[in-house]
Amino acid sequence: xxxxxxxxxxxxxxxxxxxxxxxxxxxxxxxxxxxxxxxxxxxxxxxxxxxxxxxxxxxxxxxxxxxxxxxxxxxxxxxxxxxxxxxxxxxxxxxxxxxxxxxxxxxxxxxxxxxxxxxxxxxxxxxxxxxxxxxxxxxxxxxxxxxxxxxxxxxxxxxxxxxxxxxxxxxxxxxxxxxxxxxxxxxxxxxxxxxxxxxxxxxxxxxxxxxxxxxxxxxxxxxxxxxxxxxxxxxxxxxxxxxxxxxxxxxxxxxxxxxxxxxxxxxxxxxxxxxxxxxxxxxxxxxxxxxxxxxxxxxxxxxxxxxxxxxxxxxxxxxxxxxxxxxxxxxxxxxxxxx
Amino acid sequence: xxxxxxxxxxxxxxxxxxxxxxxxxxxxxxxxxxxxxxxxxxxxxxxxxxxxxxxxxxxxxxxxxxxxxxxxxxxxxxxxxxxxxxxxxxxxxxxxxxxxxxxxxxxxxxxxxxxxxxxxxxxxxxxxxxxxxxxxxxxxxxxxxxxxxxxxxxxxxxxxxxxxxxxxxxxxxxxxxxxxxxxxxxxxxxxxxxxxxxxxxxxxxxxxxxxxxxxxxxxxxxxxxxxxxxxxxxxxxxxxxxxxxxxxxxxxxxxxxxxxxxxxxxxxxxxxxxxxxxxxxxxxxxxxxxxxxxxxxxxxxxxxxxxxxxxxxxxxxxxxxxxxxxxxxxxxxxxxxxx
DNA sequence: CTGACGCCTGCCAGCGCTGTCATAAAGCCG
DNA sequence: CGGCTTTATGACAGCGCTGGCAGGCGTCAG
Numbered sequence: 001x002x003x004x005x006x007x008x009x010x011x012x013x014x015x016x017x018x019x020x021x022x023x024x025x026x027x028x029x030x031x032x033x034x035x036x037x038x039x040x041x042x043x044x045x046x047x048x049x050x051x052x053x054x055x056x057x058x059x060x061x062x063x064x065x066x067x068x069x070x071x072x073x074x075x076x077x078x079x080x081x082x083x084x085x086x087x088x089x090x091x092x093x094x095x096x097x098x099x100x101x102x103x104x105x106x107x108x109x110x111x112x113x114x115x116x117x118x119x120x121x122x123x124x125x126x127x128x129x130x131x132x133x134x135x136x137x138x139x140x141x142x143x144x145x146x147x148x149x150x151x152x153x154x155x156x157x158x159x160x161x162x163x164x165x166x167x168x169x170x171x172x173x174x175x176x177x178x179x180x181x182x183x184x185x186x187x188x189x190x191x192x193x194x195x196x197x198x199x200x201x202x203x204x205x206x207x208x209x210x211x212x213x214x215x216x217x218x219x220x221x222x223x224x225x226x227x228x229x230x231x232x233x234x235x236x237x238x239x240x241x242x243x244x245x246x247x248x249x250x251x252x253x254x255x256x257x258x259x260x261x262x263x264x265x266x267x268x269x270x271x272x273x274x275x276x277x278x279x280x281x282x283x284x285x286x287x288x289x290x291x292x293x294x295x296x297x298x299x300x301x302x303x304x305x306x307x308x309x310x311x312x313x314x315x316x317x318x319x320x321x322x323x324x325x326x327x328x329x330x331x332x333x334x335x336x337x338x339x
Numbered sequence: 340x341x342x343x344x345x346x347x348x349x350x351x352x353x354x355x356x357x358x359x360x361x362x363x364x365x366x367x368x369x370x371x372x373x374x375x376x377x378x379x380x381x382x383x384x385x386x387x388x389x390x391x392x393x394x395x396x397x398x399x400x401x402x403x404x405x406x407x408x409x410x411x412x413x414x415x416x417x418x419x420x421x422x423x424x425x426x427x428x429x430x431x432x433x434x435x436x437x438x439x440x441x442x443x444x445x446x447x448x449x450x451x452x453x454x455x456x457x458x459x460x461x462x463x464x465x466x467x468x469x470x471x472x473x474x475x476x477x478x479x480x481x482x483x484x485x486x487x488x489x490x491x492x493x494x495x496x497x498x499x500x501x502x503x504x505x506x507x508x509x510x511x512x513x514x515x516x517x518x519x520x521x522x523x524x525x526x527x528x529x530x531x532x533x534x535x536x537x538x539x540x541x542x543x544x545x546x547x548x549x550x551x552x553x554x555x556x557x558x559x560x561x562x563x564x565x566x567x568x569x570x571x572x573x574x575x576x577x578x579x580x581x582x583x584x585x586x587x588x589x590x591x592x593x594x595x596x597x598x599x600x601x602x603x604x605x606x607x608x609x610x611x612x613x614x615x616x617x618x619x620x621x622x623x624x625x626x627x628x629x630x631x632x633x634x635x636x637x638x639x640x641x642x643x644x645x646x647x648x649x650x651x652x653x654x655x656x657x658x659x660x661x662x663x664x665x666x667x668x669x670x671x672x673x674x675x676x677x678x
Numbered sequence: 679c680t681g682a683c684g685c686c687t688g689c690c691a692g693c694g695c696t697g698t699c700a701t702a703a704a705g706c707c708g
Numbered sequence: 709c710g711g712c713t714t715t716a717t718g719a720c721a722g723c724g725c726t727g728g729c730a731g732g733c734g735t736c737a738g
Binding site for chain 1: 722
Binding site: 004005047048049050051052053054055056057062074075078085094096097099109112113116117118119226252255256258259262263281282284285286287288289 | 343344386387388389390391392393394395396401413414417424433435436438448451452455456457458565591594595597598601602620621623624625626627628
């Protein structure tokens with residue numbers, strides 16, 4: 001009752017050899033149906049769960065994968081994680097969530113240590129770890145399968161899942177333009193996320209197409225967090241001729257803009273339109289709820305994990321659809337509204 | 340270079356036996372200083388990381404602990420996790436974060452499976468898993484050490500960390516009363532969190548002490564999430580004689596109240612004071628920033644983990660201080676303000 | 679000088695599984 | 709029916725580490 005059951009106990013209970021139990025557990029071929037059933041019954045009766053440790057030691061795989069992240073938006077990584085977990089559960093695989101510091105000189109060693117210690121047989125990288133050269137190198141040296149979620153760079157040999165950040169930012173910018181906005185402030189994301197550049201590029205592309213001149217003065221750097229959104233907003237809203245709309249590269253920064261607008265008594269969306277990106281829970285929690293680009297975070301995690309499990313078939317790059325979500329933080333203006 | 344280094348490689352490189360290497364790795368006594376240094380050098384040179392799997396299999400401990408959670412506030416568990424991770428890193432222990440569903444009839448089996456599979460040597464329970472009878476029973480049957488973060492019930496044999504929820508809610512209510520509020524709406528937390536009752540109790544205690552009658556009509560159930568905050572607010576703010584203040588049992592629900600107030604054009608804090616609980620990041624992200632009770636989440640996680648590591652010394656129950664954080668969502672009213 | 683004891687190190691078994699190989703039974707073909 | 713392949717099962721070694729034990733050496737009291 002107290003001591004854990006081992007494969008030997010199961011074998012004895014089922015009247016077969018340990019190897020046969022092992023075969024059943026690993027769904028191998030060449031086990032007669034009635035044998036399989038006997039074993040399965042014994043497993044249930046003894047509440048047997050195979051030791052990952054013993055498995056990892058004896059075999060080639062451990063049934064564990066790891067998620068590496070260095071992302072400061074809890075909502076974002078929470079949702080990614082959720083999707084990964086679901087996929088893992090379907091597959092009976094355990095997940096190790098591991099935060100890393102991609103700026104640290106020891107990242108590679110740490111990731112290497114993680115692999116050696118835990119015998120994980122696959123890794124999921126979330127942005128911005130996806131583009132950390134030291135980590136990628138280490139993973140390749142060890143020839144461990146991995147997939148990347150929202151990577152910024154292309155990579156032939158390994159799978160990835162992502163959305164079209166350029167097009168998404170273009171869509172949002174175009175939406176604002178179609179709503180009559182001509183001066184649209186933009187807050188760039190954290191410089192270590194490749195997506196930041198792509199979103200900026202999409203913004204510029206939409207502007208270009210509409211024949212609106214790009215104004216560097218109303219394009220400010222940010223770091224994907226609330227505080228940097230406030231900071232950028234302080235500059236943008238302090239301008240004598242302030243933009244009529246602000247498009248922030250993620251929801252956290254958009255929330256910062258909203259907060260400052262409230263504080264300064266600028267009505268959103270009546271006097272200022274604000275748009276975000278990601279559609280994390282945050283977008284609906286602030287007031288007014290944010291018009292934003294919905295990124296299917298959960299699905300990104302889920303799909304990425306599935307790709308990892310089916311890696312044998314070669315690298316696959318899957319683009320998932322994004323969606324513009326119109327809420328109450330943006331409004332159409334007529335040209336005469338512009339001061 | 341490619342194949343992982345084993346303890347044998349290290350032993351050979353250092354010119355000692357594997358057992359001696361093992362002694363150095365485990366900081367055992369009885370190793371000469373120069374031997375220790377030779378070994379440590381070899382470890383560094385070979386970039387050796389001991390296999391957790393082999394350790395777990397051979398020895399009594401695996402150097403892994405798990406965090407069990409079933410909490411839908413990403414900010415909250417993120418911060419708890421943060422604290423735990425720091426403590427783990429100090430100790431060279433790996434953390435497995437595991438979501439569970441305490442309402443599922445299989446929780447116990449799942450937790451048991453986790454223990455069997457991973458050989459973890461300790462568990463941290465976060466609320467509300469802290470009070471899930473099935474889980475507690477399973478853990479006790481297996482005699483695995485665990486600590487509880489913010490448990491609702493007392494438990495002699497195992498350590499815990501918590502804040503005084505009753506006092507904290509009392510403090511906040513008293514603060515509102517001292518600001519002239521007499522009709523204070525209250526939104527209860529999720530019924531499966533013991534803290535919910537305690538906060539309600541603190542609210543009532545403060546009311547009692549001030550000689551204010553308890554009005555069941557303005558005390559509504561919630562579920563610790565944004566949506567339930569909105570729902571409760573719809574009722575409270577729809578009353579002909581609505582409360583002048585609303586105290587929500589956590590920040591997520593307070594954010595819901597804020598959102599509805601905005602939508603209905605009720606100015607916060609001028610026409611309505613709103614208070615939250617937890618002081619997660621969310622409290623500063625909404626507008627106006629929430630007056631709330633700061634719970635030292637990170638420290639709760641860190642302290643809990645330390646208690647787990649030092650469990651041998653017997654169970655310890657540690658109460659951490661809370662703090663009332665005054666921001667802009669509350670305001671004093673004079674009696675005549677009341678309609 | 680001897681014995682007792684503390685310090686340091688190495689040998690070996692074995693943790694709970696899977697891989698490899700051997701072997702037996704069953705199916706198939708002309 | 710003999711020789712072939714396919715299916716089904718078991719024996720056994722060994723993954724990388726630690727626990728238990730044996731044993732050598734130095735120190736110190738008697």
